[in-house]
Amino acid sequence: MVNTDVTERKQLEAQFLRAQRLESIGTLAGGIAHDLNNILTPILAAPQLLQYKFPEADERTQRLLHTLENNAKRELTWSSKFCRLPEASKANGQSSRSGT
Numbered sequence: 001m002v003n004t005d006v007t008e009r010k011q012l013e014a015q016f017l018r019a020q021r022l023e024s025i026g027t028l029a030g031g032i033a034h035d036l037n038n039i040l041t042p043i044l045a046a047p048q049l050l051q052y053k054f055p056e057a058d059e060r061t062q063r064l065l066h067t068l069e070n071n072a073k074r075e076l077t078w079s080s081k082f083c084r085l086p087e088a089s090k091a092n093g094q095s096s097r098s099g100t
Contacts (some may be wrong), residue, residue: 033079033080033081034078036075039081040076041073043068044069044072044073047065047066047069050065056061
């Protein structure tokens with residue numbers, strides 16, 4: 001009978017599984033952020049086009065368009081942070097694919 005200590009192997013397996021879960025979460029977050037950017041881009045363009053098309057619009061309308069534009073920019077900035085997460089892990093020497 002051979003007595004083998006598998007503690008280190010179990011720890012490595014647990015670490016690998018944690019890394020896989022984190023990678024999956026990062027991939028999911030990046031996909032959601034990308035989809036959100038696809039939605040927000042035309043929302044950002046609309047008030048810009050309307051301000052250009054109707055420069056004589058009343059002050060209230062101009063304020064509303066400006067508010068819409070600022071909120072869309074803020075959301076695009078926020079969601080773009082998630083799109084960069086996979087890039088950060090590559091910079092740290094980690095691969096975004098298993099087995100590489």
